[in-house]
Amino acid sequence: MVAPDHRLLPAQTGPPPQHEPAWARIPFYPVLLGFALVAVAYIQTDVSVLAVLRTLGAVLVGSLAIYLIAWLLVRNRHLAGLIAAAAIVLLRTSDWPHALVAVLLLGLAAVALVVFARVRKTPVLPGATGLLNVGAWALVLVLVVQAAVSGIPGRIAADVRPFTPLPGGARAGTDPPPDIYVIMLEDYPRADTLSRLFDFDNSAFLGALESDGFTVSANSRANYMYTALNLTALFQMDYLGATSALPYSRGADQRVRAADDE
Numbered sequence: 001m002v003a004p005d006h007r008l009l010p011a012q013t014g015p016p017p018q019h020e021p022a023w024a025r026i027p028f029y030p031v032l033l034g035f036a037l038v039a040v041a042y043i044q045t046d047v048s049v050l051a052v053l054r055t056l057g058a059v060l061v062g063s064l065a066i067y068l069i070a071w072l073l074v075r076n077r078h079l080a081g082l083i084a085a086a087a088i089v090l091l092r093t094s095d096w097p098h099a100l101v102a103v104l105l106l107g108l109a110a111v112a113l114v115v116f117a118r119v120r121k122t123p124v125l126p127g128a129t130g131l132l133n134v135g136a137w138a139l140v141l142v143l144v145v146q147a148a149v150s151g152i153p154g155r156i157a158a159d160v161r162p163f164t165p166l167p168g169g170a171r172a173g174t175d176p177p178p179d180i181y182v183i184m185l186e187d188y189p190r191a192d193t194l195s196r197l198f199d200f201d202n203s204a205f206l207g208a209l210e211s212d213g214f215t216v217s218a219n220s221r222a223n224y225m226y227t228a229l230n231l232t233a234l235f236q237m238d239y240l241g242a243t244s245a246l247p248y249s250r251g252a253d254q255r256v257r258a259a260d261d262e
Helices: 029-043 049-074 077-092 096-120 124-149 152-159 191-198 203-211 227-236 250-261
Strands: none
Touching (some): 029 077, 029 124, 049 077, 049 152, 077 096, 077 124, 096 124, 124 152
């Protein structure tokens, strides 16, 4: 018969193992970051919510795809979240100066995350995931409050209201049709948007147009968030999905801008 071993077990040294909380295990902040970028653009413009849904869906799916690809490459979910967030920020930039500024800000954010992890005495990557998850939810909450204050719920209700077509009919008389001139004021929003964002009263200009015989549409909406898309839909007199027009690309937008400058 073997005698029992009464020796003391060695005492555990070092800090106890830390378990990641549930909200810090999965880095979902890249998807929330993509949502926030679209939401900011929607809140600051008067584009219809129906025109934003497709863009929002594409951004959410694209953000998730970027994260999954990064996860497959680095085999670390926390590092993949950081890579995906950085890629989303860089993809949002439109030119090299903004991209360089974004790289600088991302570098400063990385240093801040390392310092924060050392102060909290936590691993850098899991600590960054928890911090950025909380920050992303806070950003979404701020945008929701801003949208409520800006009257976004009323705008959405107006956008989804069934459209009543205007009564049509043949043009009376035999006179030739009038010449039609399209004057597009680039980056010139509606009167209520000017008042809401810039506290500017545009009634004098609109009154002068009406006195000259123009009709002012006080509740007009853009079909898309970019000039090239809007012009294409305008001259095709249909949505882009129903036309044979070329899809939007940054090169096409640059060609339109160059034509405008000429």
